[in-house]
Amino acid sequence: MSKTVTMILRSGSTENDDANFCMELAEAILSRGDGVNIFLYGNACNLGSKPVPYDGRSPISDALREHMDSFMLSEKIEGIIAKGGKIATCHTTEYSRGIEGLDYLEGVEWGDVGNTFNRYLLSTDLLISIGR
Amino acid sequence: MLHSMNVVVRKAPGDEAAILGLRAAWSVMSNGGLDTQLVYINDGVFNLRGVPGYIGGLLERFIEEGGTVSVLRDSLEQRGLTQDDLVDGVTVVDQDDIADLVQDADATVTF
Numbered sequence: 001m002s003k004t005v006t007m008i009l010r011s012g013s014t015e016n017d018d019a020n021f022c023m024e025l026a027e028a029i030l031s032r033g034d035g036v037n038i039f040l041y042g043n044a045c046n047l048g049s050k051p052v053p054y055d056g057r058s059p060i061s062d063a064l065r066e067h068m069d070s071f072m073l074s075e076k077i078e079g080i081i082a083k084g085g086k087i088a089t090c091h092t093t094e095y096s097r098g099i100e101g102l103d104y105l106e107g108v109e110w111g112d113v114g115n116t117f118n119r120y121l122l123s124t125d126l127l128i129s130i131g132r
Numbered sequence: 133m134l135h136s137m138n139v140v141v142r143k144a145p146g147d148e149a150a151i152l153g154l155r156a157a158w159s160v161m162s163n164g165g166l167d168t169q170l171v172y173i174n175d176g177v178f179n180l181r182g183v184p185g186y187i188g189g190l191l192e193r194f195i196e197e198g199g200t201v202s203v204l205r206d207s208l209e210q211r212g213l214t215q216d217d218l219v220d221g222v223t224v225v226d227q228d229d230i231a232d233l234v235q236d237a238d239a240t241v242t243f
Contacts, residue, residue, distance in 0.1 A: 118163045
């Protein structure tokens with residue numbers, strides 16, 4: 001019988017072991033046929049938004065850009081959702097960072113700790129908090 | 133489905149984790165109906181000093197509406213504090229008591 005794991009992630013968004021671990025764990029759980037909910041709380045709410053491209057001239061070297069791109073989790077997050085994982089942000093922590101109006105990655109839900117997080121708990125067999 | 137949860141807060145006011153933990157505890161108790169225990173350890177004990185504003189107000193409501201708040205005795209003593217320095221409604225506990233809380237609850241999350 002499949003189980004559902006809910007993770008509260010509080011760390012993000014780039015070059016962050018906690019965020020990377022959370023997403024890799026989610027992929028592993030889904031691959032076993034179990035369910036995953038991820039609630040993006042605190043700094044992790046940065047992970048839910050679509051990247052905003054910059055069209056101007058950038059001083060970032062190709063090598064540095066390649067390094068940083070390897071840590072971006074946007075595609076991984078959309079992949080988890082495409083495989084059935086549920087991911088929601090905390091809009092309050094988005095508000096406090098001034099990013100509440102940004103577009104979400106495909107499938108990421110607008111959420112809150114009062115309703116969305118509790119809805120996740122209704123179907124949860126195991127709860128894990130990840131972050132520092 | 134979970135029926136009970138411990139929310140452990142390790143951070144002092146001024147670190148976002150302190151308020152995230154309190155908000156999560158308030159939410160799962162008031163909206164989710166879970167039996168919720170707030171446990172303060174390490175620098176988290178400073179949240180119990182009667183913090184003005186949102187944190188102190190929400191903690192007061194949490195206690196008034198049936199939430200349970202515990203604080204680790206060792207963390208208090210290491211910071212020169214006693215129960216007299218804390219808001220009303222907080223229970224001072226030892227490590228063994230926290231082990232029991234963790235064992236008895238369906239989930240324990242840390243902030």
